[in-house]
Amino acid sequence: MPAPDRFRQIPSVTSLLARDDIRSLLAHHPRAVVLGAIRRLLDGYRGEASGEEGSGRTREEWTSRLIAALPAEVSAGEEISLRRVINATGIVVHTNLGRAPLPEEAIQAISETASGYSNLEFDLAGGTRSRRLVHVEQMLLALTGAESVHVVNNNAAAVFLCLTGLARGREVIVSRGELVEIGGSFRIPEIMAASGATLVEVGTTNRTRVADYERAIGPATALLLKVHPSNFRITGFTEEATISDLVALGGRLGVPVMEDLGSGAVFDFGQAGIPGTPTIKQVLAQGPGIVTVSGDKLLGGPQAGIIAGRKSLLEPLKKHPLSRALRIDKLCLAALAATLRLYADERRAAARVPVLAMMVEGEGVVRARARGLIARVRRKQALAARRDTASPEAPNHVPGDVLAGAEGLTMHVERSFSSPGGGSMPEVEIPSACVAVSHTRVRAEELDARLRKGNPPVVGRVARGRILLDMRTVRNEELGELAGALLAASRELCHSGND
């Protein structure tokens, strides 16, 4: 069929809307949702019609395809696209999976603050206007040991505010080994350019000495900036100026030092067998004027950018108009305050903050959870088998419903390594346990894709023909859902003619 004729075979929206079956869909779903679904399907068909496969389809064929696909497309259109997933990657602070699951206390605080009015910026004692940051200031001062603190929307905003407020129109000296990109869009040279500060690169990719900074300092220098390389490491023949080297140099020549620490830590993880990054208190004790961190990476709390340091540097930042544009919203603030409260007691934080609890959980406990998942899958299979033999005549009974497809499922526990994630400690591997899943008739990639489409979606990884589900980041409460998801996925794939 010539191209223009092929497209003429695709039904029009108007003709479709006149059909009874579509009119009855419109009675149960918002018109905009049904229209959106029809348009998405038709767009897809136009793409197909231009290709080989769809070139010979008639109007009747396109229409009956659309009618068959429409109910599912309408349901998809009504779903909220942002949803909870089961993280079986073993990456604890997973940048693409929403980073930190919040402590129960933080969730409570969000719910309470969201559902009514609050004293967000109101002093209840005096009956006067107040500032939102009073709710977290004291706790942050105690946690960091800093003279002054400020909080904004996230760490990218914190760095941007510091550079704009302290160095706009002037120079900022950074080592060539620290001109990093973090999480796609946060790139030091670009954020520097956007802030209006001039980047002065010193040293080389692998070696930068204090003398390199010293030579670059001039009348236009506003800041010496140290950036935590977060998600990568330079190893081998390397040298870098430490923060205390820079503080000594800056002190001698009257130039403030800032460190973008990114993650940092509140506690020394060395105690839990995880080689430690220095705590934020230790970093600040070395004397930099400003340290910035990501609230979710540092605390396992909500998204936030925390700026800690000297009062003389922070005061102008607090008054800067950008502070208003970058301010933390009330729900994040409520969650941050509740999370910070937990940190008053190290043991309580380790037990109540999910990210901390996951990182320090013993390998044996994770291994037991992995065995627990396999046991649940087997139990569901056994139950289905018993139902099969006990009541083959039961109404709605599909023989072997759960078993069909699931009998080819092979699962066993393997050692694996989890990672703290969040770019905090890229070289750190936490010994962990995963369930390795394979199927006699279904490829691991297909099973993996089906698990990601499940409800809730499950995200693992495929390696050497198996799906690896790291159980460090899966919670006990999710085991039932995960077992159900595995059985449903293998059943569906086998039924859809995979064998």
Ligand SMILES: *Cc1c(COP(=O)(O)O)cnc(C)c1O
């Ligand atoms: C993560 C990170 C950032 C960005 O922080 P967000 O809170 O994601 O905005 C900036 N700098 C460093 C060093 C980081 O690790």
